[in-house]
Amino acid sequence: MPVYEVLTTQGTLDAEKRSALAAEITKVHTEETGSPAAFVQVVFPELPAGHSYTAGAEATPHIIRGQIRAGRAPSVRHAIITRLFDFYAELTGASRMSILVAVLDVPAQWAMEAGYILPEPTEAEEAAWFARLDAAQA
């Protein structure tokens, strides 16, 4: 966690744009939350043409949805949403009307990585979690 999904129509994002988005999403998430980058996942599922509709008509919406650990301050969430929205619009030139960014909560206790239930999103809990992971790998 987090997992950010950028859902577009095939042909929207080439490898260079995907790479730029992955770098920026990772940067924004770590800067705004203070959490490490190690487990920031960014995935780019694509739909074939003719498989997306807006207001009942065929369209090419850009749907960015992040699942982050619950407990972030509203200001953190808003900063993530705003920065991702603006970066995506700038990078792709997509109409701002066609972009959706949402950042959803998953309780830390509901997820496991590296074999351990996730820590709460605080500096102390994360430090303890990584220390435990390091010790197990030593």
Place this chain on the structure above:
Amino acid sequence: MPVYEVLTTQGTLDAEKRSALAAEITKVHTEETGSPAAFVQVVFPELPAGHSYTAGAEATPHIIRGQIRAGRAPSVRHAIITRLFDFYAELTGASRMSILVAVLDVPAQWAMEAGYILPEPTEAEEAAWFARLDAAQA
């Protein structure tokens, strides 16, 4: 928002059926919630054959999941779910045992469209939001 995902196996829905579903989902959502159609997204991800299982056996389930703004009355949610279920079964002839419809909540404050954090799902908040959008585009 909302985003409705209709997840099926390749070959289940042709362009005509996708179009009919997108139209109906948009109609049902706007009728039941009173919200405008402008931002209703309907997407049709597909799985290759052999990539879905029900009860441990290969199957072709039909999984319709909507993400809507939190705060809708239970009666609104139930009406959406029931109408989408019945329409899908009728349109496709799929077994009712193989259809799942779920409608999930996303707090309005957790999402952005057109560059603005979403309004709460009330008439007054939505009117103010669209007025702000119109003013910005004027």
Place this chain on the structure above:
Amino acid sequence: MPVYEVLTTQGTLDAEKRSALAAEITKVHTEETGSPAAFVQVVFPELPAGHSYTAGAEATPHIIRGQIRAGRAPSVRHAIITRLFDFYAELTGASRMSILVAVLDVPAQWAMEAGYILPEPTEAEEAAWFARLDAAQA
């Protein structure tokens, strides 16, 4: 419900591994929750190579996300997460650092299967729900 999604990169899971995962996920879910297997869905969406990033670099993460009915005990959720994590790592040989398992809640009242809003996840409610379904099909 539940719906378990196993998101990987194309080429990660062959038909045999998908089948083994579907069987095990179904087994774990029914054993830990006591609910019947009839509506356990397991789907395997895949991303093309170059469509996944971890920590900003191209990667091949393994992302397993379940949507289950809300109301399960934390111990049930933890048992599901731990068993799925360990089974997946063992079956695929994937690095434990690259695996994420999350189990998310959906209120029963927010979903419909077989034409009926789902029962709460208790033995009594489920028995009544299936009895109603049987009567309707008789």
